[in-house]
Amino acid sequence: MPGIDECLLEAMGLPGARGAAVVEWTTGLALGTLGVSPTNDYETTAVETAELARMAAEHTAFATAGNHGDAEAAKGSPVEDVIVTTPTSYHLLRFVDTTFDSSVFFHLWLDRDEGNLALARIRLQGLAERLVLG
């Protein structure tokens, strides 16, 4: 069963991966980091990405339950992932659902020329699930 470091290592194996982190969005605390940080400071990057993740997780516009109100409400986060694109990079934030109360997400920073956003998104989804489901 993988822990935080094994999952980060696997994420860094993706094409174009430059940096990866597991971050708590309520506090902005990085629980684990690997690779380079876009700000050259893991803690600053964690605080900034956590703020973005918090907005996505908490704002009501993204939390519309539609027809599956109860099923959605039972899950940890109403949002699956947040994608930010820049001329040179992709940033993928993937929420991790735990059965106990937590607020954790993966942050993967990809080089835009080398990275494959669709592949990374699918792989990160799998990693986020394996981190807590084994």
Next chain:
Amino acid sequence: MRALNPSMLVRMAGDRATGALLRETGTVYLLDGEVVHAESPAAPGVDVLLLARRRLSSAEWQETIDRAGARCRVGRSLVESNLLTSGELEICHLGAVFDAAFFALAPRTGPTRFRYGATHWFGPVRPLRAEVVERETRRRQELLDRIWPHPEVDSAPVVRDRAADNPAVTRRQRAVLDLADGIRTPFTMARLLGRPAFHTLVDVRRLAAAGHLRTPRRAAAAEPSPIPAWVADLSADPDISLLRRLRDALEATL
């Protein structure tokens, strides 16, 4: 805001010491100079976090303690017996350790002692550098003050303010509001919700800033306290006093 005794924890860590840094508001455990555990009466422990939403049953928790507690391997044993994944253990334990350290290392006058050789029965999971823990503790204090610079709301019973034009609340904040009965404090709510105490304080301060919760008027004569008064008051709790006496008696026999 600086923690009162940054040097003591960092100095002990620099000496690669093993033992417990004891303060009135909590305890931080070092193993070979790294922070491996922390606990505080203010912060729900790993057991509270895992049991609140039935991630573990109390029987499973108790069996693990019985099996691995004496060997100080409770955390690892939860994974070895397939009760938790490594990821779950790490996420939960790190959350609990940083939460307890926030209260344990909070700036406050009072004695700080270091008991060499003391280890915690939970056992190491993901050791942390002492500097990282101290820096995070300071950052958290600044975060609270940025959200709503009124520490009074941390310790007081949470009272709702039902003005019609208050902005919408988030799902996590809704859970806090639903528990606000004018008696519960953020500390008791954190235990009921199975959430770290600091996370609950963040939501309480945000709710107070948005006008959903009343901010008690600061007593004119009171010194601004860097740590919620209820943390210190906890030692007056008869259960905790009893536990402390038991602990001291046990330690005296070692």
